[in-house]
Amino acid sequence: MTIEQKLAQLKTLFSQMDQALIAYSGGIDSTLVAKIARDVLEDRALAITAVSPSLLPEELEDAKVQAAQIGITHELVETREMDNLNYTSNPINRCYFCKSELHDTLKPIALKQGYPYVVDGVNADDLQDYRPGIQAAKERGARSPLAEVGMSKMEVRQLSRHLGLPWWDKPAQPCLSSRFPYGEEITIAKLQRVGRAEVYLRKQGYNNLRVRSDGNTARIELPPEQIKAFVLATDLSQLVQIFQDYGFACVTLDLEGYRSGKLNRVLSQQS
Incomplete structure (x- = not known):
């Protein structure tokens, strides 16, 4: 059809x-x-x-x-x-x-x-x-x-x-609570720091991404083809400082890259 x-x-x-x-x-x-x-x-x-x-x-x-x-x-x-x-x-x-x-x-x-x-x-x-x-x-x-x-x-x-909608290619943006592994308590402060981190990266030109939160660690997920360029183009020490100002203690980069629904993998592992 x-x-x-x-x-x-x-x-x-x-x-x-x-x-x-x-x-x-x-x-x-x-x-x-x-x-x-x-x-x-x-x-x-x-x-x-x-x-x-x-x-x-x-x-x-x-x-x-x-x-x-x-x-x-x-x-x-x-x-x-x-x-x-x-x-x-x-x-x-x-x-x-x-x-x-x-x-x-x-x-x-x-x-x-x-x-x-x-x-x-x-x-x-x-x-x-x-x-x-x-x-x-x-x-x-x-x-x-x-x-x-x-x-x-x-x-x-x-x-x-x-239909001529200019946002036809807008990246998916599920609610910020999806950035946390199951079982980790969600608070307003945690939601805000994840949100601020993602907005910062979008302003740097990275639109399709996630910042996952695991305790006080931020894990950046980018499309695999963008990872190398990101590392070469980013002042990593400045990035770490900015994320720490948002409330994270550590910042990591997921080498596998962004995959929608990645946090649901634990469900299949438990079944």
Whole structure:
């Protein structure tokens, strides 16, 4: 099936909904969902972004700009997953408690304002990974239009480009809590230092990266083909000092390079 055919299916889905509230993070998936919902439903589509310490301020600003560009009504709501020990203790199903908080916050808003559906940006590829948050969303009646039509992450980018969205190649940016190994407590201070470190590296021109936190050690992950150039071009002593100013004691570079979902390897090792 072509992306044009899947686009037609998505439009049909939204026309059948009549009204929809979009759980909108500003990532490429939820932004595509918001764009199509706005095109089909016009002012009967509402995008809401959850604001919490696990969302970079820069990502929030991107979400605002993108929502304005596609013309969808955009609102912000605060979520309080950091108040839940089931979340901050960082168990392997941490995302379940995050998405539970998100949808327990959005569903009453949707009901109060007359939106029969809450939809998210889960795509078909997400269903193949370990994503306990998807279960939490389904339990609360959320729908995932991209997954429903079988749209992969690559197709999301292709369709976004086809529709003229300038952020079609935007790197994936999951919540900052994904930077910590399971079992390490998550705190606001830790989230902030990871976030500041990643923003610093992006300003140096490295967009597709992660700064993983392991205790007081920062582990930088870059695409493998960029590692050599990074080492040659970077003042390493200055980098270490900057990261130490952020609150890290040590800074390391992952020689394997960036791999999405790397922290989930421990799950397969335990099974």
